[in-house]
Amino acid sequence: MTIRKRFLSLTVAIGLSAVALTACSSGAPGADEPVPTGTVAGAPSWCGPKQITLGLLDGFGGNSWRLITTAAGADEVKKCPSVTKYEYADGQGDTQKSISDIQGMVAKGVNALVVFPDAGEAMLPALRSAYQAGVVTVPYRVNPGGKDGVDYDAWIGADFTTDGANWAKWIQTNLPDGGNILFMSGPKGNSQGEDEYNAMTGILDPAKYKFIGETPFEPTNWDPALSQQVLTSAIAKNPKIDVIVSDFGPSLLGALPEFQKSGRSIPALVTSDGNSLGCFYEQNKAANPDFKMMTVATGNDNVRLAVQYAVAKATGGTLPSTTKFEAPVFEDSVSGTPNPVECKSDLPGDIFLSAEMPAADQAALLNK
Numbered sequence: 193m194t195i196r197k198r199f200l201s202l203t204v205a206i207g208l209s210a211v212a213l214t215a216c217s218s219g220a221p222g223a224d225e226p227v228p229t230g231t232v233a234g235a236p237s238w239c240g241p242k243q244i245t246l247g248l249l250d251g252f253g254g255n256s257w258r259l260i261t262t263a264a265g266a267d268e269v270k271k272c273p274s275v276t277k278y279e280y281a282d283g284q285g286d287t288q289k290s291i292s293d294i295q296g297m298v299a300k301g302v303n304a305l306v307v308f309p310d311a312g313e314a315m316l317p318a319l320r321s322a323y324q325a326g327v328v329t330v331p332y333r334v335n336p337g338g339k340d341g342v343d344y345d346a347w348i349g350a351d352f353t354t355d356g357a358n359w360a361k362w363i364q365t366n367l368p369d370g371g372n373i374l375f376m377s378g379p380k381g382n383s384q385g386e387d388e389y390n391a392m393t394g395i396l397d398p399a400k401y402k403f404i405g406e407t408p409f410e411p412t413n414w415d416p417a418l419s420q421q422v423l424t425s426a427i428a429k430n431p432k433i434d435v436i437v438s439d440f441g442p443s444l445l446g447a448l449p450e451f452q453k454s455g456r457s458i459p460a461l462v463t464s465d466g467n468s469l470g471c472f473y474e475q476n477k478a479a480n481p482d483f484k485m486m487t488v489a490t491g492n493d494n495v496r497l498a499v500q501y502a503v504a505k506a507t508g509g510t511l512p513s514t515t516k517f518e519a520p521v522f523e524d525s526v527s528g529t530p531n532p533v534e535c536k537s538d539l540p541g542d543i544f545l546s547a548e549m550p551a552a553d554q555a556a557l558l559n560k
Contacts, residue, residue: 239272240508251310253282332498356391370400371434442466468541489546
């Protein structure tokens with residue numbers, strides 16, 4: 193069974209209650225009925241008393257990171273008994289389908305939408321239309337453009353400048369004499385990589401630390417095959433690479449052995465976590481004296497903050513205190529703080545140990 197089919201089977205099976213709301217009801221601002229406020233016994237403060245239907249929509253749901261992230265969102269929804277029905281849709285990488293998914297859920301009468309708008313600004317008209325129809329609309333992770341309170345209720349983004357700052361501080365501590373830095377990110381021009389680069393260059397002394405290769409980053413589309421091509425080329429062009437920065441560490445697994453093929457140690461790596469990466473480190477650290485590693489959480493739990501905001505706004509609960517998800521530092525092979533590098537070799541490589549969902553539960557999702 194494909195990941196996408198497992199995704200659909202999983203989300204269809206999530207039954208929070210048999211109570212369905214009619215298309216004429218709405219929990220959003222501007223609805224005919226005011227949203228009652230208060231608390232629900234035994235539930236988090238963001239869970240208010242008004243009963244709602246919530247839809248979670250992906251622009252693309254076909255990989256393990258998305259499978260785990262969507263399951264995390266569904267898990268967060270379960271914490272609020274006021275969400276009496278949950279629906280999920282996968283845009284399958286098709287922008288028009290993603291737009292149609294939003295329109296379809298609005299037509300069915302959902303009260304709140306949490307949307308991963310992979311297509312960026314192309315999704316803004318559909319988000320705005322849902323918001324103007326009185327549906328609480330919360331895009332997250334990818335910035336669709338527009339403004340909070342005008343085009344949607346709130347964008348719950350990740351604070352990628354925090355990642356860049358954490359990486360830069362680790363580099364300063366562990367390479368105090370400076371060095372050459374190769375920064376690899378996703379598609380050319382993506383705002384995540386640009387934010388991370390700006391944060392790093394705002395901290396690192398340019399007289400000591402030199403970014404090599406294309407700036408602000410070497411584009412890889414977060415694709416393992418392209419990452420290998422980029423790194424192979426960088427190794428050939430640069431006899432000295434002291435540290436690699438990557439905002440999706442697992443994509444480097446096929447590329448890092450290129451150092452050993454050229455007779456060089458894998459350098460220091462600052463990146464995001466993944467079980468496969470942790471196990472690679474454990475298997476290769478002894479043969480690579482320069483191989484140190486620090487990771488930040490990959491961000492599966494960004495969706496939990498988005499769900500909390502959407503549910504609070506639609507049910508009359510207490511809004512979260514922030515609209516930005518800050519990924520914490522997760523592993524450090526040098527200090528061991530907050531955790532040493534982790535590897536669960538008995539579990540799939542494509543799980544993320546930084547996620548709130550237990551590793552065994554993630555593995556069970558991938559094995560379905």
